Amino acid sequence: MKKVSSIYKVFMMIFILVISAALTGCGGDSAGGKGGKKVEITWLVRTDANMIKWEEQTIADFEAKNPNIKVKLETIPQDEIDQRLTTMISSGNVPDVWSSNWANSGFATYRGMDALLDLTSYVQNDAQQLKGIPDHLMDIYKIDGKIYGIPMLGIGSYLFYNKDLFDEAGLEYPPTDWNDTSWNWDKALEYAQKLTKDNGKAADKIYGLLDNNSPARKAWSFGGEFFKPEAYTTGVMGEPAILDNPKNAEALQFFTDLINKYKVSPTPSALDAVSQLGDPFMTGKVAMVVNGGWGFWAYKPAEFNWGVAPIPYIEGRIPTLYVDPWNISAKSKHPDEAWEFVKFLADPNGAAKSFMEATSATPADATLMEDWYQQMAEITGMSVEDIKQVNDGAFVDGKEADNHLITKFSIIGTTIDQTMTAVYEGKKTVDEGLKEIDKNLRSLDLD
Structure with a gap:
């Protein structure tokens, strides 16, 4: 009995080692790719000489924090985005992260093409990180209870x-x-x-x-x-x-x-x-x-x-409103990694703040607004109170641009x-x- 028991113990130890190795080798899907392998996602943006430094720095900062995700930047002149996106979507060779309102068509057109990923579960899991974006902006891209975009700008x-x-x-x-x-x-x-x-x-x-x-x-x-x-x-x-x-x-x-x-x-x-x-x-x-x-x-x-x-x-x-979202393509091969990048872009302590500082664009995240008011007051010579009043008043009766909501x-x-x-x-x-x-x-x- 002692000999059988010893053989059994050796067998169980080998079995455990084999299973552990298998689990380590296979691994589950993660923001870093399968098995720790590096994955590449594409970020499509409008050609804009004023934005390129911010875009390159954002990619460098993101990749430093996410070494298993590489971001490829693709720039297209705005007048060409509609035509080229349509070709990309029909061929399945889509960008992972982009903004549906940066084309001459808008959000409704691309949602109507089933080109946008439903982000509802991601938003629910990371609600705390997006809490600074007001509901009235988030709701613009919520259709039939599903969320298809994360606002990055809130412009009147x-x-x-x-x-x-x-x-x-x-x-x-x-x-x-x-x-x-x-x-x-x-x-x-x-x-x-x-x-x-x-x-x-x-x-x-x-x-x-x-x-x-x-x-x-x-x-x-x-x-x-x-x-x-x-x-x-x-x-x-x-x-x-x-x-x-x-x-x-x-x-x-x-x-x-x-x-x-x-x-x-x-x-x-x-x-x-x-x-x-x-x-x-x-x-x-x-x-x-x-x-x-x-x-x-x-x-x-x-x-x-x-x-x-x-x-x-x-x-x-x-007043017309222009609330631009970040979107993920419905056919993205790496939606989890793309979501990590969107979260990074929306971070008011990171890329969203540096975007505002670099461009003076009106942020969607309310926690950045005081900084923006101050920045605009310095540029215009108006008081912070006047900048706040004129900006916030545009949203009281404002409506999102028609080309964003009609296909x-x-x-x-x-x-x-x-x-x-x-x-x-x-x-x-x-x-x-x-x-x-x-x-x-x-x-x-x-x-």
Whole structure:
């Protein structure tokens, strides 16, 4: 019995060693790859010379903390992203991490292509690390209870103005309170007329006001709406609402009058001409411009003093929001590793903070906002309180950009712009233009 017992003990020891070795060799899936092997994920970004240093440093920092994950950076010019992404998705050769709103189409288009990974379980497991991102931003990319994107930016729309030109004209700066009804479109027109300078030479003209928004978002500024509510929840345009809301005609008539009646805004052809010299606001050719919040960092290099104000008041006004998410491709071969990278990008103590510091972009994470207010106050010469008021006010009634939430919006937008260009040039009336847009949108085959 003692001999049998000894043999049994030896056998059990060998068995345990074999099993241990097998478990060590096989290993489970982890953020470092299978069996400790190094895996490579691709990070797709827009070509931007101002971003490359941050992108390269972010990759270096991430790889230092995650030695088994290599990040390959792929840059594509924004105008090419839609076409190239469509090819990637159809071939299955997809980037692992990217932003669906960095193309000319947006989130809804790519979700409609089943190109975005459901991140719900990842978010639930790492909820503590994402707690700084407000629910109203997270909810933009929650569809039918599933989360498809992690917000990285929370940008509103504003009116940027050239303080030096205001000073020359003896004008008071606009308020920062979105509820101040004295700063309305009539007041903005009055200011634009005083700021416009025309000595007969087109190259020297300074325009008082430029609204960079699309026609549909110009309508939002007056409480109008081109599409029905369900278009923003289903992602399908459906029947347009262009002729249903009189605010649409009111808004576009106002902006057309700025061009042709009051001559304080450039025609499309004149805008193309002055843009040859660079951004019209940056070159001092426009005194006030309505633009997305990227103006906060785009205008940093300006050689003049500038400030920020609300979009002029009118009942029902809706500012456009631009909340860009990080996404993971549904066909990613390494979703766990890609999620580790997304978490790293969203870390308010790491990449999200360095992104804000490097670009001045408005962060999605609320814990970074105080730093951002301070940074913008130093750039604009405005008080921290005023920066906070003008920024936060944009989100009270703001709505996420239509091209982000309605599928195949690049086709829709092109269709609208083709007609509105003729309206702005005075070749069609606003009523004729809206009827034509309604007809053309209804004829689109968006299947």
